Each structure stands twice: as C-alpha cells, then as structure tokens.
Amino acid sequence: MVVFVILTLSNIKAQKHRVLVVLYDRFQFSSQYSLDEIAAASHVESSEVFNEYHRNINAAFESYNSENFEFVAISNLHSLGLRKQTSYKYGKFDKKKYYSINLSMLSNEEFTQLANNYNVDFVLFVNWYNIEKTIHTNYVGDNNKRLPFSLHKIDYELYNSKKIKLFGDGNVKINCGNFPTLENQAAKGLNPKLLTPCYNNLFKEILSHIDLN
Numbered sequence: 001m002v003v004f005v006i007l008t009l010s011n012i013k014a015q016k017h018r019v020l021v022v023l024y025d026r027f028q029f030s031s032q033y034s035l036d037e038i039a040a041a042s043h044v045e046s047s048e049v050f051n052e053y054h055r056n057i058n059a060a061f062e063s064y065n066s067e068n069f070e071f072v073a074i075s076n077l078h079s080l081g082l083r084k085q086t087s088y089k090y091g092k093f094d095k096k097k098y099y100s101i102n103l104s105m106l107s108n109e110e111f112t113q114l115a116n117n118y119n120v121d122f123v124l125f126v127n128w129y130n131i132e133k134t135i136h137t138n139y140v141g142d143n144n145k146r147l148p149f150s151l152h153k154i155d156y157e158l159y160n161s162k163k164i165k166l167f168g169d170g171n172v173k174i175n176c177g178n179f180p181t182l183e184n185q186a187a188k189g190l191n192p193k194l195l196t197p198c199y200n201n202l203f204k205e206i207l208s209h210i211d212l213n
Helices: 002-014 033-040 046-063 078-082 108-118 182-186 196-207
Strands: 017-022 030-031 069-073 086-092 096-102 124-141 142-159 167-173
Touching: 002 017, 017 108, 030 182, 033 046, 033 196, 046 069, 046 196, 069 167, 078 108, 096 124, 096 142, 108 124, 124 167
Parallel strands: 017 069, 017 124, 030 124
Antiparallel strands: 086 096, 124 142, 142 167
C-alpha cells in the first residue's frame, strides 16, 4: 500500500506541465525608488538589491503550488548563454504593446533543445521589472491613512517548447491586494521577501493564459 501511494504521488507530480522561467537582466530592472531606499527596506546592501529580487522571485516561482503546473528556474550558465543569442525590442501581441525578447538569432532547434534540457512544456520570459511609487490607503475606522507604497509591474511572454508564442503582455501589475500586511506596508512594498503572496497572484494570472485543451 505504501509503495502504491508513493508511485501514485510520483505519477501525479510527473503529469504536471513544467514552465521554464527566464528572468530579466540588470538592464531590465528599473525603479522610481532609489537603490538605497529599496536596500534599506530589504535589509541588504544597495549592490545586492538586484540579486535579492532575483533570489526571491525565483524562490516564489519554485514554491508555487499548482495542480497542473510547476515552474523551473533556468541556470545562471544557460541564462548567460541565452543572453548572447537574444536581444530586446518593443513588440506587440494581440494589440498589446510591451517589451519583448528577440529570439531571431536562436534557431527553433536550439530553442527546442533548451526546453528539452529542462524537460519543460513552456518557457516564460520576464522581460522587464518596474517599481513605481504609489500610495496605499489604510482604512482604520473613520481615519483613512495614506502611506507611501510601491506598485510592481512586469512585461512578459509565454512560449511553448516549439518556439511558438502563446501570449505576451506589458505593464502587468503585481497585485498585493487591498490589505497588504503591516510589515509589507512598513517596507513600502519594497522588500521582496514579503512579496510572495503578491507574486502568487501574478503567477495565477500568467498560467491562466495557457490553454491545456
């Protein structure tokens, strides 16, 4: 019976559709807040802000719980290799304009080989990450308190393993909901360690654009 349960769980896990995640580079990370402000809120040095965001969004991707999907982070080595064969440009998908990855220098065979290396069905490119200044209104009884906060947005594209674009969009808001935690409010929404619930909302939206039928 124990063996049967283990095999059944393994089969369920194996049936999940895998999505390779390729994140933005340093040049595709921008913010209206200074690096010093983000560093202070994140409790890291300014020079570590980019890496801290990468680590935490990758961790959120890998821990995301979905019945049908699982995310896989690309290795640093493969990411560097991919950067040499790609560039960025403004693109359009279904009349939506966004910052797009240019894959013209990467052959279909090379793209498929990359997907096969990770045994994935889809590839997600996060092409731009932007942090804007905004205001969060904290409703406390009759006293509404307006607090400095941040709005995070991304541009992204989804491909299948055959290098066919399935979806693309820009300025997609990373939604933290109407009631972010007090800790997140105090950090102005800038500490990536506190953004996992917000990222989970984003991941759910991204995956909704994959039609498994």
